[in-house]
Amino acid sequence: MKVTPKDEKLLFTWANEKLVRKWSFHNLPISRLDHNNWFRKNLKNKKLHMWKLKFNSSFCGLIRIENVRKNFKLSYQISSNFRGRGLGTKMINIAIRKLRKKIPKAVIYANSFNQNISSHKTLINSGFKVREKKGKVINYINKNN
Numbered sequence: 296m297k298v299t300p301k302d303e304k305l306l307f308t309w310a311n312e313k314l315v316r317k318w319s320f321h322n323l324p325i326s327r328l329d330h331n332n333w334f335r336k337n338l339k340n341k342k343l344h345m346w347k348l349k350f351n352s353s354f355c356g357l358i359r360i361e362n363v364r365k366n367f368k369l370s371y372q373i374s375s376n377f378r379g380r381g382l383g384t385k386m387i388n389i390a391i392r393k394l395r396k397k398i399p400k401a402v403i404y405a406n407s408f409n410q411n412i413s414s415h416k417t418l419i420n421s422g423f424k425v426r427e428k429k430g431k432v433i434n435y436i437n438k439n440n
């Protein structure tokens with residue numbers, strides 16, 4: 296489901312979860328004001344798909360796919376209460392299926408820290424391959440062949 300203006304608070308809570316900040320490229324806690332600016336800008340961005348995943352009638356995860364010069368960049372998270380059930384893989388597969396319905400040849404990239412094992416496994420389980428390793432960051436690619 297698409298993220299709507301009503302989701303601002305939910306996404307603020309998720310954005311400041313411990314693991315989410317730990318595995319983000321900007322580690323510091325996010326202030327309400329910064330989040331508000333980020334959220335409004337992102338909702339207006341036509342090149343960005345922001346979807347949330349529902350599980351047992353609760354929202355449990357967020358996925359963002361951004362069109363950057365004809366490539367797609369994916370980032371995602373599962374809320375802490377819902378981790379450990381493979382929902383990340385499920386959410387990524389749903390999102391990629393949706394995107395490829397519109398753009399069958401879409402090439403999708405993702406970045407993750409090399410120590411983020413659950414993200415590594417999630418991306419591999421979702422059909423991503425390691426494209427390159429740069430310092431602590433692994434870049435992944437998912438192509439439809």
Ligand SMILES: CC(C)(COP(=O)(O)OP(=O)(O)OC[C@H]1O[C@@H](n2cnc3c(N)ncnc32)[C@H](O)[C@@H]1OP(=O)(O)O)[C@@H](O)C(=O)NCCC(=O)NCCS
Nearest residue numbers: 314315318370371372373378379380381382383413414416
């Ligand atoms: C990455 C994330 C979405 C995965 O959540 P999830 O879907 O609940 O993942 P799971 O706990 O089901 O684990 C996924 C896989 O990693 C494995 N795994 C998890 N923790 C592990 C660990 N410490 N050591 C080895 N394997 C581990 C699981 O066994 C599973 O593998 P399998 O399906 O092949 O058995 C979640 O941890 C998260 O939101 N993290 C914070 C944000 C983030 O890191 N986003 C990604 C960067 S863009």
